[in-house]
Amino acid sequence: MIPELGQFSLILGLCLALLLSVVPMVGAYNGNQLWVDYARPLSKGVFAFLSFSLLCLGWAFLSNDFSVVYVANGSNTNLPWYFKISAIWGGHEGSLLLWVWIQAVWTLAVALKSKTLPHDIVGRVLGVMGMITVGFLLFILFTSNPFDRFLPGFPAEGADLNPLLQDFGLIVHPPTLYMGYVGLSVAFSFAIAALLSGRLDAAWARWSRPWTTVAWAFLTIGIALGSWWAYYELGWGGWWFWDPVENASLLPWLVATALIHSLAVSEKRGVFKSWTVLLAIAAFSLSLLGTFLVRSGVLTSVHAFATDPQRGMFILGMLIVVIGGSLLLYALRAGSVKSDSSFGLLSRESLLLVNNVLLTVACAMVLIGTLYPLVMDALNLGKISVGPPYFNALFVPLMSIMAVFLGIATVSRWKHTSVSMLVSQLWLSAVAAVVAGLVTLWLYGGVLEWWAGLALVLAYWILFTGMRDIYNRVRHRRNLWQGMRQQSRSFYGMILAHIGVAIMIVGVAMVTVFEEQTDMRMAPGDRMTFRDYTFIFDGTREVQGPNYISDMGRVRVLYQGEPYTEMFPEKRLYTARGMVMTQVALQPGLFRDLYIALGEQLEPESGAWAVRLQYKPFVRWIWLGAIFMTVGGVLAAADPRYRRQARRDAEMAKV
Amino acid sequence: MRKIFLFIPLLAFLAVGVFLFRGLFMDPSKLPSALIDKPIPTFSLPSLYEPEQMLTADSLKGEVALLNVWATWCPTCLEEHGQLNKIAQEEGVTIYGLNYKDEPDKALRWLERYYDPYKLVVVDQAGSLGLDMGVYGAPETFILDRRGVIRYRHVGAVDEAVWQKLRSMMQQIEKEEV
Numbered sequence: 018m019i020p021e022l023g024q025f026s027l028i029l030g031l032c033l034a035l036l037l038s039v040v041p042m043v044g045a046y047n048g049n050q051l052w053v054d055y056a057r058p059l060s061k062g063v064f065a066f067l068s069f070s071l072l073c074l075g076w077a078f079l080s081n082d083f084s085v086v087y088v089a090n091g092s093n094t095n096l097p098w099y100f101k102i103s104a105i106w107g108g109h110e111g112s113l114l115l116w117v118w119i120q121a122v123w124t125l126a127v128a129l130k131s132k133t134l135p136h137d138i139v140g141r142v143l144g145v146m147g148m149i150t151v152g153f154l155l156f157i158l159f160t161s162n163p164f165d166r167f168l169p170g171f172p173a174e175g176a177d178l179n180p181l182l183q184d185f186g187l188i189v190h191p192p193t194l195y196m197g198y199v200g201l202s203v204a205f206s207f208a209i210a211a212l213l214s215g216r217l218d219a220a221w222a223r224w225s226r227p228w229t230t231v232a233w234a235f236l237t238i239g240i241a242l243g244s245w246w247a248y249y250e251l252g253w254g255g256w257w258f259w260d261p262v263e264n265a266s267l268l269p270w271l272v273a274t275a276l277i278h279s280l281a282v283s284e285k286r287g288v289f290k291s292w293t294v295l296l297a298i299a300a301f302s303l304s305l306l307g308t309f310l311v312r313s314g315v316l317t318s319v320h321a322f323a324t325d326p327q328r329g330m331f332i333l334g335m336l337i338v339v340i341g342g343s344l345l346l347y348a349l350r351a352g353s354v355k356s357d358s359s360f361g362l363l364s365r366e367s368l369l370l371v372n373n374v375l376l377t378v379a380c381a382m383v384l385i386g387t388l389y390p391l392v393m394d395a396l397n398l399g400k401i402s403v404g405p406p407y408f409n410a411l412f413v414p415l416m417s418i419m420a421v422f423l424g425i426a427t428v429s430r431w432k433h434t435s436v437s438m439l440v441s442q443l444w445l446s447a448v449a450a451v452v453a454g455l456v457t458l459w460l461y462g463g464v465l466e467w468w469a470g471l472a473l474v475l476a477y478w479i480l481f482t483g484m485r486d487i488y489n490r491v492r493h494r495r496n497l498w499q500g501m502r503q504q505s506r507s508f509y510g511m512i513l514a515h516i517g518v519a520i521m522i523v524g525v526a527m528v529t530v531f532e533e534q535t536d537m538r539m540a541p542g543d544r545m546t547f548r549d550y551t552f553i554f555d556g557t558r559e560v561q562g563p564n565y566i567s568d569m570g571r572v573r574v575l576y577q578g579e580p581y582t583e584m585f586p587e588k589r590l591y592t593a594r595g596m597v598m599t600q601v602a603l604q605p606g607l608f609r610d611l612y613i614a615l616g617e618q619l620e621p622e623s624g625a626w627a628v629r630l631q632y633k634p635f636v637r638w639i640w641l642g643a644i645f646m647t648v649g650g651v652l653a654a655a656d657p658r659y660r661r662q663a664r665r666d667a668e669m670a671k672v
Numbered sequence: 673m674r675k676i677f678l679f680i681p682l683l684a685f686l687a688v689g690v691f692l693f694r695g696l697f698m699d700p701s702k703l704p705s706a707l708i709d710k711p712i713p714t715f716s717l718p719s720l721y722e723p724e725q726m727l728t729a730d731s732l733k734g735e736v737a738l739l740n741v742w743a744t745w746c747p748t749c750l751e752e753h754g755q756l757n758k759i760a761q762e763e764g765v766t767i768y769g770l771n772y773k774d775e776p777d778k779a780l781r782w783l784e785r786y787y788d789p790y791k792l793v794v795v796d797q798a799g800s801l802g803l804d805m806g807v808y809g810a811p812e813t814f815i816l817d818r819r820g821v822i823r824y825r826h827v828g829a830v831d832e833a834v835w836q837k838l839r840s841m842m843q844q845i846e847k848e849e850v
Contacts, residue, residue, distance in 0.1 A: 295681060302685070309692065329696040337689055344682035352675045388688065391695045590745075597745065617773060617799070 020085050023073025024164040027114075030066035030121075031154040033059055037124075037147030041140030045214070053140035060128035060143050063150060064121040071118045074105055074163055084171040087111060087163040093177035093593045095564035103188040104178045109312065110163035112191060116308075117153040119192070119199045124150065127203060127228070133664045134224060141210035142203070149202050152335045160328045177564065177593030186246025194239030194266060198304040200232025201269060204276065205301035208294045209343055212350045217290050219357070220669075222283035223662055225297065227654040229280060230510075233273045234650030240266050241643030252599035252614040254534065254631045256639055259408045264387040265307030268380055272300040275376035277650075278369050286366055286431060287357025292373070294354075298347060302340040303380075309336055310387070361433035368426035368434075375419045382411045420475040420522060423515060424482035428489065442489075446481035453477045462531060472526030476519040483512050510653030514646045521642025527635035534632070536616065540625035547632055550611065551575040556624045557588075557615075565589040565598075570615050570626065572602065586613045586628075609634045707822045712739075712814075713804035720771055720779055720793035727794050733820040736846050737766035738813055738838070740790070740830075741802060743774040744782045746810040752829035753786050759835060760789035765842070769793035772802045772810050813838070817845050 037059040044052025074087075078101040083089040091108045092101055106115040124146045131139045157163070207225035211217045243266065248256045257263065276296040283293045309332045360366035386407055428442045454474030458466065490508070491500025537545060541556035555571040567589040574581045587600035604611035609632060616627030707713070712729050719725045732739065740756060742749040759765045769790035771779045776795055783793075796802055805814070805822075815824040815838060824841055826834060 291678075299681070306688075333689070333692055333696065336692070340685050341682065341689070344685055348675075348678040348682050351678050388691065392691050619798070621775075 019073050019076050019080075020082065020164040020166065023070045023077070024162065026066045026070040026073065027154065027158065027164075030063050030070065031151065031158065033062040033066065034147050034150040034154060037063060038144050038151050040144075041147075042144040045137040045140045045144070048137075050136065053136050056140045056143040057128045059147070060121075060124045063147070064125040067114075067118045067121045071105070071114060074111060074114060075102060077164075078102065078104055081175070083173065083175050084166050084168070085163075086165045086167055089167060089172050089175045091175070091178050093175040093564060095593070096175075096178055096183070097563055099188065100178055100183050103182075106191045107178050107182050107187065110157070110161040112195075113153065113157050113161055113312075114163050115191065116195050116199060117150060117157060119195045120146065120150050120153065120202065122196075123199055123203055127206075133660075137214060138207075138210055138216070138221075138224070141213055142206045145206035145209045146202060149206075149339065152339065156328075156331050156335065160331050174593070177591060180565070180589065180591040180594065180596050180598045181250060183591075184246065184250055186242060186250060190239060190242040190246055193235055193242055197232055197234075197236025197239045197273075198266075198269065198307070200228065200235055201273060201297075201301040201304050203228040203232060204273075204297040205343070208297035209346065212294065212346050215350070215353070217294065217351075217354050219284050219287050222280050222290070222293065223659065226277070226280045226284060227656075227659045229273065229297070230277055230650045230654040233270070233277050234647045234654070236266070236270050236273060237643050237650065238647040240270060241640045241647075245640050248636070249601050249603055252601050252629075254532075254601075254612050254614070254629075254633060256528070256636065259386075259405045261387050262311050264383050265310050268307060268384055268387075269300050269303040271376050271380040271383070272296055272303055275373045275380075276300050278372050282366055282369050286360065288360060288366060289370070289373075290356070291351040291354045294351060295347060296373075298340075298343045302336075302343070303384075305332075305336055305339060309333065358432075360431070363429075363434050363436065363439075365426060365429045365431045365434065368422060368429050371422050372419065372426065375415055375422070379412060379415045382415075383408065416522075417471065417475060420479060420518065423518065424478045427482050427486045427515065442485060443482065446478060446485050449481050450474050450477035453481075461527075466530045469526050469530040472522050476522045479515055479519040479522075483515055487512065505656055505658060507653040507656040507658070510649040510651070510656070512649070513652060514649030517642040517645025517647075517649060519642070520638050520645055524635045524638025524640075524642060528633050528639070531634045532632065532636075534629065536627060536629045538619055538625055539628045540620075540623050545630060547630060549577050550581070550632070551578070552613070552630055554626075554628060557618075557626065560587070562589065564593060565591045567600070568615070568618070570602075570613075570628075572613055572628075574604065574611065584611065584613050586615045588615045588618075605637060607637055610636050707805060708825065709821060709823065711819065711821050712816065713801065715794075715796075715801045715804070717801060718795045720769075720776060720783075720795050723776065723795070727792065729820055731792060731794075732768050732816060734818060735766045736818060736842050737768055737791075737816050738842075739768045739770060739816055741770045741772045741805075741807050741810050741812040741814075743772045743810045744778045745774065748829045749811045750786065752811055752831065753789075755830050755832065755835060756789040757787050759830075763839075765839075766791050768816075770801065771795050771797075772807065773797065773799040815841060815845065 037056065040059070041053050041056035044050070044055070076082075077085045077088050078092050079098065081088075081092065081094050083092075087108060087110050091104045091111070096104065104111070106112040124143060127139075127146065128143060131142070204225050207221060207228070211221040240263075243263070244256045247258065248254065276293065279289050279293045279296055282288060283290050309329070312328065312332060424446065425439060425443065429439065451474050454477050455470060457473050457477075458470045462469070487501070487504075490504060491497055494500030494503065533547060535545070535547070539545070539554040541554060544551055544553045546552075551574070553573045553575070555573060557568040557570040560567040560569045567587045569585050569587045572584045572586065574584060582604055584602035584604055586602035589598045589600055590596070591598060599614050599616075602613040612629075612631035612633055614629045614631075616629060619625045619627055712732060714729050716726050716728050719727050738759075742753075756767060760767050767789050769792070771793050774795075774797065776797070779793070779795070783790075794801065799807075811829055813826045813830050814822050817823050823845055824838070826838065828834075830838065
């Protein structure tokens with residue numbers, strides 16, 4: 018009964034979403050205020066019904082209702098309750114339901130937080146978001162219904178959630194990532210609303226800025242969580258694999274990063290508006306494209322897709338309508354946009370344009386690398402795959418150039434910046450960065466590793482130019498403390514996010530250059546020394562878990578000969594699926610991780626195992642950097658100036 | 673002039689769309705294998721029934737045959753096992769087994785219980801041959817020709833539909849070689 022209620026609620030949500038996508042749009046077109054004002058209550062209604070639907074699916078999982086196909090495939094009575102909840106988004110159908118629910122959350126948030134915006138804009142924005150909701154709801158109801166039943170007979174026991182997904186990472190990674198993906202639909206909807214109404218001005222940029230920044234922050238932390246999860250769960254110790262699913266999340270992130278910078282220029286200076294709109298459309302289009310690539314199985318899945326092209330066709334149709342339609346609208350309308358001001362060849366505007374170009378090129382090259390195998394195959398040129406060497410060879414230089422420009426742009430001025438001013442502002446930071454970078458490298462490794470050296474110099478460069486920026490802003494104040502307090506939240510947000518970039522650069526470079534790993538056969542009593550650490554393998558014992566049996570190894574670790582810690586890598590057999598999983602033992606630290614994974618048991622008699630030991634310096638900094646960026650984004654979006662300014666814009670609009 | 677540039681994003685997207693559409697009708701389970709049309713990697717591994725007898729790549733030559741990678745820990749292998757039995761019994765096709773990362777005792781008991789369709793079973797307890805052959809996981813099935821050259825690779829279970837396809841390929845290869 019409950020699953021049927023959930024499905025019914027989904028259908029009602031669809032009906033309201035249909036109304037939402039038509040009524041306010043027509044109202045805005047005809048100037049009918051009453052119709053426009055339906056947007057807010059309809060948004061709330063969609064949210065209420067979709068929430069109820071999600072709760073029903075959650076209930077089906079918690080009550081072990083294996084008559085529901087989706088539950089039977091992804092749960093098991095022995096599964097702990099928190100994994101039953103996260104199992105809601107452990108498969109295709111449920112993750113789409115989560116996606117569309119999050120879409121409803123964002124729609125509700127816009128409906129509640131847009132009191133000060135002009136009515137027709139709110140109506141149009143909510144209307145566009147309603148259309149996207151309709152698309153996804155139709156997709157769920159026609160091709161991927163999570164409430165389908167096994168009737169008349171159903172299994173007594175579920176097949177269990179994929180053990181890879183039975184992890185804290187799965188509880189948090191998809192919701193945050195989807196918050197980011199779907200959040201970009203707000204920027205997209207604002208862009209479409211602006212194109213439709215013909216009011217593509219600084220006020221539009223100001224309205225969409227906080228939304229875009231929050232969505233970007235979610236996307237950042239969502240990707241970082243995914244990387245962290247892959248690092249400790251997959252057992253290889255890698256943190257980024259350039260596989261199509263990861264690229265699908267990186268593409269919108271790169272464009273969204275360009276977008277938040279370009280929005281700043283559009284808001285402050287009234288230029289790049291046409292470009293900014295295009296970025297807003299592109300960012301959400303790429304998250305839809307990512308969904309297509311991941312969900313259709315075109316690139317990743319080993320299941321033959323030809324048997325069920327329905328899902329892929331549906332998403333492709335939706336892509337054509339949403340992306341094609343909005344790009345057509347852009348082509349027709351963006352031509353009339355005029356810049357409000359001009360800028361010199363060397364100015365903050367032009368430097369931010371460099372940032373945009375670099376990010377867009379990086380995005381294009383990741384997109385090409387991701388789609389290349391597909392294109393080659395479609396042209397019958399053979400099956401190939403594009404590996405990390407391609408991505409690294411292009412991505413690393415692009416991001417290095419970007420780090421250099423990041424430092425220059427922070428101290429530059431709007432409109433016009435003179436070369437002599439830049440030189441006088443930056444020479445000290447440049448010299449200090451080179452010295453500090455090389456000294457740090459020498460202190461750490463004592464060897465000349467060029468890539469690590471370059472990365473450290475760039476990281477210091479970002480840090481020092483940021484400090485210089487703060488200094489420029491506070492030196493005319495009476496005292497430092499007062500000057501610091503007078504800076505806006507969005508300024509501190511920017512500084513934090515940029516420092517996050519520096520931290521991430523350090524993490525990526527150090528772990529890539531200085532990591533060490535070894536695979537070896539270890540019998541009980543064997544020892545292995547690595548840097549200052551000695552590992553002694555004590556053998557394994559069998560441990561019974563709630564839904565698995567584990568061979569748990571014990572490894573004693575000595576630091577410089579003294580007992581330091583014990584680590585317990587596991588090899589788990591999940592009984593319901595008969596799947597064997599590696600549970601990594603980690604000893605995390607700010608400056609290094611110790612990482613032990615059990616391989617195969619080599620000789621049952623002697624208790625010898627293949628063991629992989631890894632020493633990963635600074636790997637935490639990668640995610641620490643992402644946390645800084647996220648906090649920076651949230652801080653910037655929370656700047657009270659947006660609310661003040663929005664009120665002023667609304668009054669202007671009324672006059 | 674500027675108006676025309678504004679259509680570029682749309683055109684670029686439509687071009688991508690065409691390839692995405694084509695992609696829907698391609699079969700991604702036909703995984704590329706670097707070893708297609710190359711001889712099976714050299715190995716020297718024990719036979720399951722006579723552990724003292726070492727099998728090599730030469731043991732798998734002589735007939736157009738299937739090489740099936742399987743293990744007792746793999747539920748999908750059990751699922752396809754009936755199909756393999758049928759192929760071997762009713763159609764007399766030669767199937768070699770590669771027992772992958774498994775324990776020989778368990779493997780013997782498993783074959784006793786579910787019937788053995790294999791002409792020979794190579795024991796690859798450490799997974800080294802599987803690694804050389806680029807095996808992702810079990811089950812995988814390869815088509816070998818008379819000279820022991822890998823001609824095709826299928827990832828996942830062999831069911832009736834897959835077997836129809838494999839059979840026509842094997843017949844094709846047999847014709848070529850005659």
